Amino acid sequence: MTHNRRHQRRFAFQVIYSLVFGQKMSKDSLIKSFDNFWTEEEFDMERQDSYAWTLVEGVFDNYDSIDEIITQHSQHWKLNRIAKVELTILRLSLFEMLFCPDIPIKVAMNEAIELAKDFGDDNSKTFVNGVLDAAAKGAQRNEHKTIQSGNTES
Template sequence: MTRRQAREYVLQALFQYEFTKSVSGRQEIKEGLVYKSPSDDILEFIEDLIGGVIKHLEEIDDIIQSVSKHWELQRIASVDRNIIRFAVYELLYRADIPAAVTINEAVDIAKKYSTLESFSFINGILDTIAHANTPDNAKPSARECNK
């Protein structure tokens, strides 16, 4: 299983979380991916993304809202909103993943799972957040994104 496939699974899990407010544990994730045979590293990556987005959901949503001018967060399609959420988590908390990789993966997943127009919207939001980094490569805060 690749990280791309892991991100696709994360999208599905976050989409489900929006409606159920419950999240799968490691065993449920493994059972859901039984035919994909994920490595321990991929399982940790999935758990980090899901858990990290949920833990920091309010901060992530504030940042998204601050850069999505003229769009209320709840008006953004659920698939797009959750792609943006896990990508923002990567941008903020995963220094081991280059911003360009995060953005490219999010855009490609949007092309697969969302509308024809979504990928450019997602790219614009993520690019704005990525460029909100300070010169010392500190992670952006909601306040910095509002500037």
């Protein structure tokens, strides 16, 4: 299941990444974009049953609150100055940290660092880790009502 989730997380990253280049998308156009690349044969399930769709839809539905947390913890970086790869990884990982109680925060952070290694540049993993670590510490101080506080064990 871990491999399957990792595979779906990578797929979700790619769909979410494509969103940063387009106009503000509607839910219908998001579904069409997702379905253009999703194949039931490859993933052995339908879109609405997939973890990838949970991530893509979740980031889409919670964009503003996720971006607010990124802004709060990115130390002097405006959203439009953060590289699109790192911004996408942060959005995806923060969605998992905020709204997926079955995913330990450490797992979400480790998966984000793996994505940063695979898709980002030499500084990506350090930047992503710093922002996510600050957000996790903020959760422990109850700065974010929706992050699963105290769930930092793997």
